[in-house]
Amino acid sequence: MIYILLSDSFLPYIPRWREFYGFKRTESIIQNLKTKDKRYITPNTLKISSNQLFSLIEKRGFILQHTKVFDAFLIKKAPYNIVSTPEYLTGLFSIHVLTSIIPPFSLELQKNDLVIDMAAAPGIKTSLLAQKLRNRGIIIAIEKSKARIPALRANISRLGVKNTIILFLDSMKLSFNDIMADHILLDAPCSGTGLKVEKNKRSSPRKMRDILRNTIIQKRLLEVGWNHLKPRGTLVYSTCSLEPEEGEIQIHNFLNRHTDEVEVLPISFDIGIAGNQTNWKFPLNSQLSKTKRIFPDSGIDGFFVALLRKVGQ
């Protein structure tokens, strides 16, 4: 009964989710995918502290609640659209799902690092990288969609990001053989099955073959990113998909292709479960225990994230 409340495009996935995550977890996924997403804001620490932001926004009649895992606030009551506030226009905060925070904040950045963001629009994760770098170092923000570049440019301008080079480029074709990054952020294109139904803006329903197509793109992006990573550098890989082929299995296969070259590092956020707990046809690489499988919840999309360090030569 509950399934008819979901978009039709999700129906083929439900038996799969039961297989991977169990019956009870799948029921919870379905419940959460159809809930209305709540709005969260995070302070732009290039301009303001968390406490200052809280005080300013509450003075305008908004009621905020600090979240447990992230430095972010849930908007509990909004007298009007928060985008209309001077604080938003002056770039004191950004609005996004909480899972966006995990990939950029999983990287241990030093002030002069070179970071490549391989799929940068709309720029929220890029701006979080800039905050971690305190606007130092250099971020190469790559976006292949011409239509999405204005949003990327507007967001990083509004948020006061100054350490960025924006490139209009398909990251799959990246071949800077003389440019190696300290860190790579790859929030890869995916089927988006972890997104709340209300955010499902696709014109055509997702099909099973989309997963296969996406895994090919993700594999290529992972290899290109890895080739542009310095020894000892780190690559954070994430998708907003609930499909293991786009998460756990993608990383399992990557580890098999790069035996002895990769150390999987733990994700410091206390959220989700270890990636190796997902049921699959064969046992997953033990290093998957340090990745995170995150299920949809309030302010949180279904998500997978892995942090990989290049070891050896």
Place this chain on the structure above:
Amino acid sequence: MNSFKILSDDEKNLVKELINSLLQNNEFESLLEQFQLLKIEHHRIEVYLVPLEFIPLINLIKIHLKDNQIIQIGGKLGFFINERFFIGIESLSYLTPLTDRKLILNSQETTKFLYGESFAVADQDKSISYLNSPIIICSDQHIPIGIGILKLKEKICFLKNLVDVGIYLRSEKSAFRIGK
């Protein structure tokens, strides 16, 4: 063709002239010791303040890419339209610390300014010395929010909005588009 290029001397002079008149000093020169001015042509010619440490990297990037693939470098200073330079709203975070000539609004005035209203300013004493030429406007949080001009009308100083940070929302698709 929108490859980035160094500004010509004439273009540099136009940029300096306008910025010096906004700041009412020559402090912009000190900024140019840390940054290079580069231009990139989109639907208009955009001028960027590029940190000097970026230069070796962007010269390497340039080897690998087509001219139209480098979209933005560092912070935007402004843009040329028909050989006339306009200061970009993004530049205010660089320029505001270089001058004392700025008007700090209270909370209510900040909201009015961001809604594009003209209004009589609370601080009439300070405002009277800034009449008739563009001035940087800051919010009650001392964050630059735009450029305005003060005009005297029946012995009262009114602030008129010339440009403000609302452009990030109002003009996202036009002001930040790429290509011709």
